[in-house]
Amino acid sequence: MTSTLRNDFLSIAAFAALIVLAVPLFFGFDGYELNTFARYLCLGMVAMALALSWGTAGILNLGQAAPFGLGAYIMAMHLKLMNSTSMPGGMPDFMGWMNIETLPWFWQPFHSLGFTLLAGLLFPAAMAFAIGAFIFKGRVSGVFVAIITLAVLVAIQLLFVEEQGYTGGQNGLTGLALLTIFGVTIDNYSLNFYYLVAASLLIVTVLATMLSRSKAGLVLRAVREDPNRARFLGYDVSNYEILVFSVSAAIAGFAGMLYTLVLQFASPTYMSVSFSLSIVIWCAVGGRESLIGAAIGAIVVNMLEGRLSDVFVEAWLMVLGVLFIAIVLFLPRGLYGLAVSVLDAMRSQDKARHGTTAKTGEPTRPGESASTSPTASLSAGE
Amino acid sequence: MAQLEIRDLTVDFGGFRAVDGLNLNVEKGELLCLLGPNGAGKSTTLDLICGKTQPTSGKVVFDGATITNLPEFKRARHGVGRKFQIPSVFKRLTVRENLELARSQRPGVWANITRILAKPSEALEKIMETVGLTDQRHVLAENLSHGQTQWLEIAMLLSQDCKLLLMDEPTAGMTASETQRTAAILEKLHGERTIVVVEHDMQFVRKVARRITVLHQGSVLAEGSIKDIESNPEVRSAYLGH
Numbered sequence: 001m002t003s004t005l006r007n008d009f010l011s012i013a014a015f016a017a018l019i020v021l022a023v024p025l026f027f028g029f030d031g032y033e034l035n036t037f038a039r040y041l042c043l044g045m046v047a048m049a050l051a052l053s054w055g056t057a058g059i060l061n062l063g064q065a066a067p068f069g070l071g072a073y074i075m076a077m078h079l080k081l082m083n084s085t086s087m088p089g090g091m092p093d094f095m096g097w098m099n100i101e102t103l104p105w106f107w108q109p110f111h112s113l114g115f116t117l118l119a120g121l122l123f124p125a126a127m128a129f130a131i132g133a134f135i136f137k138g139r140v141s142g143v144f145v146a147i148i149t150l151a152v153l154v155a156i157q158l159l160f161v162e163e164q165g166y167t168g169g170q171n172g173l174t175g176l177a178l179l180t181i182f183g184v185t186i187d188n189y190s191l192n193f194y195y196l197v198a199a200s201l202l203i204v205t206v207l208a209t210m211l212s213r214s215k216a217g218l219v220l221r222a223v224r225e226d227p228n229r230a231r232f233l234g235y236d237v238s239n240y241e242i243l244v245f246s247v248s249a250a251i252a253g254f255a256g257m258l259y260t261l262v263l264q265f266a267s268p269t270y271m272s273v274s275f276s277l278s279i280v281i282w283c284a285v286g287g288r289e290s291l292i293g294a295a296i297g298a299i300v301v302n303m304l305e306g307r308l309s310d311v312f313v314e315a316w317l318m319v320l321g322v323l324f325i326a327i328v329l330f331l332p333r334g335l336y337g338l339a340v341s342v343l344d345a346m347r348s349q350d351k352a353r354h355g356t357t358a359k360t361g362e363p364t365r366p367g368e369s370a371s372t373s374p375t376a377s378l379s380a381g382e
Numbered sequence: 383m384a385q386l387e388i389r390d391l392t393v394d395f396g397g398f399r400a401v402d403g404l405n406l407n408v409e410k411g412e413l414l415c416l417l418g419p420n421g422a423g424k425s426t427t428l429d430l431i432c433g434k435t436q437p438t439s440g441k442v443v444f445d446g447a448t449i450t451n452l453p454e455f456k457r458a459r460h461g462v463g464r465k466f467q468i469p470s471v472f473k474r475l476t477v478r479e480n481l482e483l484a485r486s487q488r489p490g491v492w493a494n495i496t497r498i499l500a501k502p503s504e505a506l507e508k509i510m511e512t513v514g515l516t517d518q519r520h521v522l523a524e525n526l527s528h529g530q531t532q533w534l535e536i537a538m539l540l541s542q543d544c545k546l547l548l549m550d551e552p553t554a555g556m557t558a559s560e561t562q563r564t565a566a567i568l569e570k571l572h573g574e575r576t577i578v579v580v581e582h583d584m585q586f587v588r589k590v591a592r593r594i595t596v597l598h599q600g601s602v603l604a605e606g607s608i609k610d611i612e613s614n615p616e617v618r619s620a621y622l623g624h
Contacts, residue, residue, distance in 0.1 A: 215482070215494040222472050222483050229470045232432060233542055234458035234486040243491050 008209050015205065015292045019198045024191065031189030038188075038197040039262045040302045044295030045201050045255035047282040048208060051294035053248040054283060056212050057241060058224030060146045063153030064279045067124030067249035069271030071256025073160070073167070074123060076266035077107060078116035079176035093175065098165035107166075113181060120257040121250045128249030129242060136238035136245070141227065150273065157271040172267035179261055188261055197258050201295070204251055208291050211247065220244055281324045287336025297335060383446070385410040385576050386546060391430055391440030392600075400426040402600035404440070408546075413568065413577045415587050417611070418597035419621050424580040425467065427597070428548045431578070432464040433457045444546065459489060463544030467551045467580075469531040473524035477515050477534055480523055481506055484538035506541060513537040513567060529560035536567060547577045553586050565589045596620070 019041060027033045046068045053059040084092045091103050109115045135148055160167045168174070179186045186193050211217055219240050222230045227237045260266050269275060279298070286297020301320070309316040331338055384407035391404040401423040408414050416424045429435040431442055433454030442450045449457050471480050485506065488494065502510075502519070510516045513533035518526065523534060532552060539547050552568075553561040561583060568590045571577060581587050587594070587608065594611045596604045598620045604611060611617055 210498075211495065213498060215497040216491060218475070218479055218483055219494060221475060221479075225472050225474055226470060228434075228454075229472065230483075231453070231455045232434075232458055232464050233484055233538075234455050234489040236455050236489065236491075239491045243495070 034194040042259040044298040047294040047298035049251035055288035057220040063149035065276035067252035068256040071253030072266040074120040075257040075260040076173035077110040082177035124253030125250040132242040132245035136241040174265040287334030290336035293336030387443040389441040394438040415591035422597040423600040461545035463539040465549045471523045478519040484541040
């Protein structure tokens, strides 16, 4: 158990070094590149949110883009209001075009940044809680969870597109102010902003890792394998499922808020089916069993997309599809699984080498290493 | 009053009565063996006690509380533990993690979200010793031998600290020496916990059973010590047919 904790610590430290140090060094401190990379980190965060529910508890949420989009809109509402103070009634421009008389009541509280930040986390979580209670108390599982979450996603996106007067419809929310927090205006092309996003991702990584390593995380891993057996041990499985579903939504909401800050607009495409399914692909590529793996999967796929979609504009989606199929066929545990097997292979090779040197030196050793090697190969097979 | 009381328990699977008006009392600390030919309703009886199946009518009272229609996780909290016929340990978790998981005296979400697993407690160490899995603690359950898997599941029941252990063929597929060891484990538990065992292996039954109940077509055919049962002509005809 202590060795798992040490492994967690090491992988988080490596991940931190990667996104805090390596990225600015390799991609330069140029504003545009940093902003692009900050975008990848946001997508990494939402992939991590999915890995928490899918990888840990086996809940395949095809609607992970819904809490992400809600978080994005919530942040955009605040920034839109900040940019509309000179408008009549402090109302966003698009509302005027739709002949809306006064600022709707549910827009009012978003004048406050504190409320906005809380709402961006809690509203998606509360929504997930309600949907999760419906799904998991009814003991719905497997593919049906995927179908329900997908349907909810489509319904929410439709609502945002239809209610143009309140949401900006198909255009989304554009013309946003920069975020001003504690009197400091944050430029989304600055290095400081990049570090804000990177730090957010690291905090989420630590918290999510703690959750997955707690006893609750153990129960969730048991639920992934056999929910009925977990019930016979006295666990009310649905409560654990609702918990992880809600926490995952809160993280996705947080990622969505940051995403709006990066791109300076919120669009209903953030809640599209294709975007939501992309999150699943990122997770699968990176390895859903690992939170950091999933984030890296998102970063890698999006970097590839950034480079390749200029060259193959139409064919990019094909590339993504082929990549997904290849991963499922050849690397079912994703890049994380690949890394684990490479490390294990290196370790057992090391052991073998020690074993042969020991044979010449001490005659007692080989028997010992022979008795430990089966367990080593077993854990490699895991 | 007996610790486990079953009154007129009936379950109807679309016309087929797997358990039909069953009455059974199990005293605290007793080890009861359920015998019976295939389809006698032995496993179904265990299912009805632990909540895997809901009865059509009748009553299950455990420790003075009626648990007939409680969901399975609430029965588990009352102290009812079940070992299934096909070993159902969590294969992708280690031995230690399986046992930690089974230690579910605080099953709530909030109690467990802040709990980080540190060193195994003394009680857990003792349980691992009882079933002889101390050296396998970091091994994934899927890599255990069949006998070890069965013992891990028994150990999980101990870790769960349940008052009533329902065991469905705990020696199925075991070698002779593994069966003996299982019998020794049950002997050790006898008196401490109430145990209901379904078993076909008569040698094992002879070794552990104090009282035997024979089921036939969903109700009790005969009850008594191993000697009474073996010499009972009704039991013979139920097993061998007419």
